[in-house]
Amino acid sequence: MTKKKSAYSCQACGAVHFKWSGKCSDCGEWNSLVEEFEEGGANSHFSRITIDKKSSKNSNNKLDLIALDGEAQDFLRIKTTINELDRVLGGGLVQGSVILIGGDPGIGKSTLLIQTADALAKHNNHIIYISGEESVDQVRLRAKRLGISQAGIQLAATTNVSDIINSIKPDKNCPTIVIIDSIQTMFLEELSSAPGTVSQVRAAAGELTIFAKKNNITLLIVSHVTKDGQIAGPKVLEHMVDTVLYFEGEKDLHFRILRAIKNRFGAAGEIGVFEMNDIGLSEVNNPSELFLASYDRDTSGTAVFAGIEGSRPILVEVQALVSPSYMPTPRRAVVGWDLNRLAMVIAVLGSRFGLNLFDKEVYLNIVGGIEINETAADLAIACALISAARDIAIASSTIAIGEIGLTGEVRMINNLEARLKEAARLGFKNCIIPKANEKNKNFAALKKSLPDLNLKTVAHIRDLAQLFKK
């Protein structure tokens, strides 16, 4: 047996440090370093792969080099028949692929997977559900609560990876899908680190992935996102799998968003929207209607933004609150958007529009718990801020889209057509859009195709003044 060398690996990002410290110098996380032993000098799991590669060097196998311009074979996909999930996956589960589903504990990952298993079992797939967190009876009870009793789903409760690999027999007649819930409970006996540490999580996922690829099994792996750094999060696995999905949402709100962070078989950034109720998760096919459900058109401090999430447009409500501050540095708080971007919009409004908020507290909320990353939201946020500061409601049925530059200019945005069509579908009448978009060659045709929409173009944020006349 080789001497064990100890090292400290960060449970948040996987970086290995040779000295313990309170803060990981790679990702900046506090208290995330845990002592782990490196068997045989390097991580045994990976060193074995290297040996495999070395031995193949001596073989006489020659590669068949082929031309790039040939016909590509389409991937074999298994439809889950849950449309929102199939959309995020890029059209269904690719047979033999490995999918990681990350999310906060308790957000509904197990519920999503047991419902997916049910839908797949109904269409003649062979499903194996391995629970490392709950006993078989607990999983059965959960399934019963959700009204699921598919005989086609086989259950087992274990945390031992070797036992799982030894027990699974791929079905020759139908696609086999294995669900691992969760990877943080799984362990390999060969490693001395505790389950949930970086080396265990990586090695367990690695073993399962190799097994799945070899046998053309589709593998769904659940991974908890952790904030305290006690167990390794999905970040340390992202490079090993084909597809990474995150299940997001606030626990006390009832809808959830499934987002593709990485997808070798489809577009990253695609989202699926679900609603959590007492019978489990149900699909939301018209998310804009959900996010605007409580939108009050005649209140000051609100504006509507037409965003693009993946390939679909989603309308969201932006709320702002501006109140006097008695602090030397007034508070700026934001939910669902970037705080630095908010600071920029406030600064531009101050110097280019004449709206000074330097002695005011500013709160900004994207309603419904959805996170927006688009700069095209600048204009809607500026509208909400002006509306809140001046206490004038924006003319009802108005949406705003546009990026704001530092000189106050409103810049061109992409996907205008999809955004405007969604606004028209939901009955909006007025759209404030960048003047720069008029230059697009199909703008005239687009305007003609949406006769019910009144398009107001703005070149500079000072043009917004006309909206806020009492």
Ligand SMILES: [Zn+2]
């Ligand atoms: Zn780190």
